[in-house]
């Protein structure tokens with residue numbers, strides 16, 4: 125009798141390619157039930173995609189992380205279903221149109237070159253601490269309209285907010301404390317923007333009307349928390365994972381350096397290969413029959429993006445990192461009504477980050493012995509990425 129599969133979404137080693145537990149889930153238990161932790165999991169591409177598409181059967185209203193009941197985050201559209209979610213979503217998507225995101229490119233590039241300048245003479249660094257963790261957070265803080273002196277705190281609190289102890293669903297005390305600090309600072313910022321509106325997202329939300337009324341502070345706070353929590357760590361992981369994989373595949377990196385136009389394709393492959401968001405959870409609104417099993421109504425189901433994006437039914441040799449892969453779609457940004465609002469921004473940040481890294485430190489090498497992974501809620505990826513490179517002079521770009 126084969127060994128029982130134990131899948132704990134808070135303690136997995138995603139740096140193994142392919143992650144063996146995902147392979148076993150897809151092949152042996154496509155409808156997986158973890159009785160001890162009280163959740164189900166779907167892992168095949170078509171099942172995961174359908175879970176995201178069929179929001180009437182798989183509701184977001186009962187929490188979107190396993191074991192999470194929403195106690196540390198403010199209520200926001202990610203925890204709603206249409207039509208309530210649709211109305212709120214319309215208010216923020218306007219900040220993420222191709223035009224609005226395109227207009228951020230120069231700012232993103234200035235930030236990126238500024239961070240690189242700070243260590244380029246040193247010839248080595250932890251690329252996460254000195255670059256990948258800084259860029260997305262500063263971009264979102266800028267977008268929201270937080271002043272530069274707030275950026276460090278907002279980044280630190282957001283990272284704390286998502287931390288979980290290994291194998292434990294409940295947020296540790298430090299995460300709850302960070303959540304309180306973030307909330308308090310955003311409340312102050314919202315009050316400031318009500319008094320003195322500017323050209324930023326919080327001011328836009330302060331001014332907007334929803335069905336003839338202004339948004340409450342709590343609703344705006346919900347957006348702030350969602351954008352900062354959703355945009356920081358995910359994009360950090362995307363940048364770090366892509367740099368890591370390209371170091372492991374020098375031939376592919378050389379091709380990207382010669383043909384930077386291929387970078388967006390490499391970013392897509394990175395999103396598929398090591399998806400920063402490993403799963404989102406839903407709750408069944410009716411009994412669901414699938415692959416000969418029944419998931420009863422009212423059960424929490426993890427829709428495993430990380431497993432779906434390695435499903436051999438959909439991707440040829442999924443364990444191979446291949447920037448030339450032709451793929452119709454991956455599920456790294458989800459699918460359907462909750463499809464990531466920030467996908468365009470994340471792609472822009474990753475592209476600019478790679479362009480600048482290739483330009484400034486083209487010969488970087490990763491010290492694999494110092495690479496480590498982090499377990500957050502549903503975001504997983506590298507915690508440290510030590511690199512070495514030939515030092516050069518700072519460009520002098522201002523941050």
Ligand code: HEM
Pocket residue numbers: 176184188201202203209213264350351352354355356358359362399400401404455456457458459461462463464465466467469470
């Ligand atoms: C590589 C980076 C990113 C990844 C992998 C990612 C992943 C995801 C996924 C999987 C969802 C779907 C959630 C669900 O179905 O329940 C989502 C939703 C969302 N993401 Fe992202 N995200 C990234 C970057 C960003 C950025 C940069 C922002 C904004 C600054 C952002 C804001 C959001 C928001 C607001 C939602 C909720 C949309 C809704 O409920 O309608 N994300 N993201």
